[in-house]
Amino acid sequence: MNYKKLVACIYLYKGNAVKGFSDGTVVNPNPVALAKFYSDNHADELIVFDMSDGDTEHEKALDIIKDICAEAEVPVIGAGNVRRMEDIKKLLYAGCKKACLNFSKAGNIEIIEEVSLKFGKEKIVACVSDVASITQNADMIEKYIDSLILVKENELKEAIHVSTFPMIACVPEISLDKIIEILGKENVMGISGNGINDNAKEILSIKSLCLSNQVAVNTYEPSFKWSDFKLNSDGHVPVVVQDYKTNEVLMVAYMNEEAYNRTLKTGRMTYYSRSRDELWIKGETSGHYQYVKSLTADCDMDTILAKVSQIGAACHTGSYSCFFNRIMAKEYETHNPLKVFEDVMAVILDRKEHPKEGSYTNYLFDKGIDKILKKLGEEATEIVIAAKNPNPNEIKYEISDFLYHMMVLMAEKGVTWDEIMTELANR
Numbered sequence: 001m002n003y004k005k006l007v008a009c010i011y012l013y014k015g016n017a018v019k020g021f022s023d024g025t026v027v028n029p030n031p032v033a034l035a036k037f038y039s040d041n042h043a044d045e046l047i048v049f050d051m052s053d054g055d056t057e058h059e060k061a062l063d064i065i066k067d068i069c070a071e072a073e074v075p076v077i078g079a080g081n082v083r084r085m086e087d088i089k090k091l092l093y094a095g096c097k098k099a100c101l102n103f104s105k106a107g108n109i110e111i112i113e114e115v116s117l118k119f120g121k122e123k124i125v126a127c128v129s130d131v132a133s134i135t136q137n138a139d140m141i142e143k144y145i146d147s148l149i150l151v152k153e154n155e156l157k158e159a160i161h162v163s164t165f166p167m168i169a170c171v172p173e174i175s176l177d178k179i180i181e182i183l184g185k186e187n188v189m190g191i192s193g194n195g196i197n198d199n200a201k202e203i204l205s206i207k208s209l210c211l212s213n214q215v216a217v218n219t220y221e222p223s224f225k226w227s228d229f230k231l232n233s234d235g236h237v238p239v240v241v242q243d244y245k246t247n248e249v250l251m252v253a254y255m256n257e258e259a260y261n262r263t264l265k266t267g268r269m270t271y272y273s274r275s276r277d278e279l280w281i282k283g284e285t286s287g288h289y290q291y292v293k294s295l296t297a298d299c300d301m302d303t304i305l306a307k308v309s310q311i312g313a314a315c316h317t318g319s320y321s322c323f324f325n326r327i328m329a330k331e332y333e334t335h336n337p338l339k340v341f342e343d344v345m346a347v348i349l350d351r352k353e354h355p356k357e358g359s360y361t362n363y364l365f366d367k368g369i370d371k372i373l374k375k376l377g378e379e380a381t382e383i384v385i386a387a388k389n390p391n392p393n394e395i396k397y398e399i400s401d402f403l404y405h406m407m408v409l410m411a412e413k414g415v416t417w418d419e420i421m422t423e424l425a426n427r
Contacts, residue, residue: 003216004183005190006203007168008038009047010068012061012080020172020194021051021151027197031064035072040291042203042267044218046072047149047168047192048096050080062090069095070422073291073309079127079149083107088115092123095422100125100149103133109140116144125149131158134165141165147189160185171195179206180213204267220264220292226257230302236272237304241314244293244307250314251322253282255304267292269308288312341417344404348411364408372412376405 010017010031017034019025028034031048038046048068052061058081069076078091079100084107091099101108101115103126116124126141127149128134134141134148141148148167150159156169169182170193179195182188199206207217229237236254243250253271255263259279262270266281269290273280283289290308297304315322351361364372379402386394410416 003218004188004210005044005168005218006042006196006206007045007047007077007190007192008043008196008200009049009170009192010034010038011049011051012064013051014057015060015064018051021049032067032071035068035076038197038200039072039074040289041200042207043074043196043200044190045075045077045097047077047079047100050078052081062094065091065096066094070419077125077149079125085111085115085118088119088124092119093423098123098125098146100127101145102126103128103137109137112137112140112144122146127151128159130155131162134159134163138163149192151193153193156182160187163187168192173198176206176209180210180215183210183215183217184213204265220267222264222295224297224301226260228301229297229304230300232302234274236274237302239269239271239304239306241269241290241306241308243310247307248321249323250290250308250310250320253280263292263295269306283311286312286316288314290314338417338421341403341407345407345411345417348407352411361408364405365412369409369412372405372409376402376409379405 011020012018012031013024015029015031016026017028017031019027035046035048046068048065050058050061050065052058061081065076065078075097076095077098077100078094078096080102082088082091082099082101083105088099088101088111099115099119101112101124103109112124112126121144124145125147126133126137126145129150129152142165145165148163148165149170150156150167151170153169153171156171159167159169164187166187166189168190169188171178171182171191172194174182174191174195179191182191196203204219207219210217211219211221231237234254236256237260239253239255241250241253242248253269254274255270256272259270259272262279262281269282269292271280271282272278281289289311290306291311293307293309295304295306310320313320315324348361351359352365355362355365364375379398382398383395383402386398389395410420
C-alpha cells in the first residue's frame with residue numbers, strides 16, 4: 001500500500017545525535033536509544049546523516065549505525081560521508097535498507113550508475129540541496145535513483161513544481177497545516193527533519209489528523225471492529241501474546257472494548273485487568289512496554305493473537321515469558337533450524353567461557369584464529385569434494401562439520417546468530 005511517511009532523522013556527529021548540519025548542539029548522547037525512541041513512537045522510517053570527520057571517526061559512526069539498524073524496528077536510510085562504492089556497501093551491510101549519495105559532491109554523481117547496478121536502484125537514494133541538482137541530473141535520477149531527500153526547505157516549493165521524482169522533504173519547525181499541505185503533494189512521499197524529530201511523541205496524533213484530511217498514512221486502522229468479536233461471559237476477548245521475532249509465547253491477557261481501541265490508537269498493548277477492574281497499559285509502571293507488530297483474530301473470532309516487540313521482561317517475576325513452570329515434558333528433538341543453531345552455539349560459547357579439558361572446541365580456541373580459519377577452509381574444501389560424489393549423505397556430514405567450525409569462528413569474533421539472521425533478512 002502506498003502511504004505518506006513521517007520520517008525521523010539523526011544527525012550523527014562525534015558519537016552524539018546533534019541538532020542539525022550547522023548546529024552541533026547535542027540533543028542525545030545515545031543515538032541508538034534515540035533511534036529506538038523514534039521507532040517506538042511510530043516513525044515510519046529513519047534517516048541517519050553521518051557527519052563524521054576522517055576515516056577513523058567514520059568507522060566509529062558505521063558501528064553506531066549498525067547498532068541503530070539493529071535496535072530501530074523501522075527501515076533506516078544511511079546518508080553522509082559517502083565517497084566511493086565501498087561506503088555504500090558498508091552502509092547497506094550495516095543494515096541500512098537504503099544508502100544515500102550526496103549530489104552536492106561531484107564524486108558521488110560519478111558513481112551513481114556503478115552503485116545502482118551493483119546494489120539495485122531500489123537501495124539508492126540521492127540527497128539534494130537545490131533544484132539545479134535535480135534538473136541537471138534528471139536522466140541519471142530516472143535510471144538509477146529510487147527517490148530523493150531534499151535537505152533545504154527553501155528549495156521545496158520549486159522542487160515540487162519542477163520535479164516528478166518521489167522525495168522526502170526535510171523541514172525545521174512546521175505547523176500541522178503545513179505538514180498536511182506538503183504531504184498532499186503527489187511527488188512528496190514523506191517529511192523528515194526536526195519538524196518531525198521535535199514532535200516525535202505526537203506522530204500518531206499527526207497521522208490521525210492526516211487521515212482526517214484524506215492524506216494516506218500508515219496507522220493501526222483495524223480490519224475488524226470490536227463488535228465483530230465473540231466475547232466471553234465477562235465481555236472480554238483473551239489475547240495470546242508472542243515475541244514477533246522468535247514466536248515465543250510471552251503471556252495471556254484480556255481486552256475489553258476500551259483496551260482494544262486504546263491499543264489500536266497508541267500502538268502499545270493495552271489490556272483489561274480483571275483483578276483490578278481497570279485498564280492496564282503493559283509496561284506503564286515497569287517500562288516493559290509491548291509495541292504492536294500485528295493483531296490477528298482466530299477462526300472463531302473469539303481470541304486475538306498479538307505479535308509484539310517486547311521491552312524487557314513480559315512477566316512480573318522478571319522472566320522474559322510468563323510460561324516457565326514446566327508441568328511435564330516428554331523427550332523430543334527440536335527441528336527448528338535457528339533453535340538448533342543457537343543450542344550448538346550456546347555449547348560453544350560455554351566452552352569458551354568455561355574451558356573443558358580434552359574439548360576439541362577449546363583446542364581450537366587455544367590455537368587461535370589462524371587454526372580456526374585453516375579448519376574452516378579445509379571443511380569448505382571437503383564440501384566441494386563431497387558434492388562431486390554420488391552419495392548424498394556425505395555432503396550432509398561435511399556441511400555439518402563446516403557449520404560447526406563456522407560457529408567457532410563466530411564465537412571467536414563475537415558474531416551472533418541473531419545478527420546473521422537479521423543480515424540475511426535485510427538482503
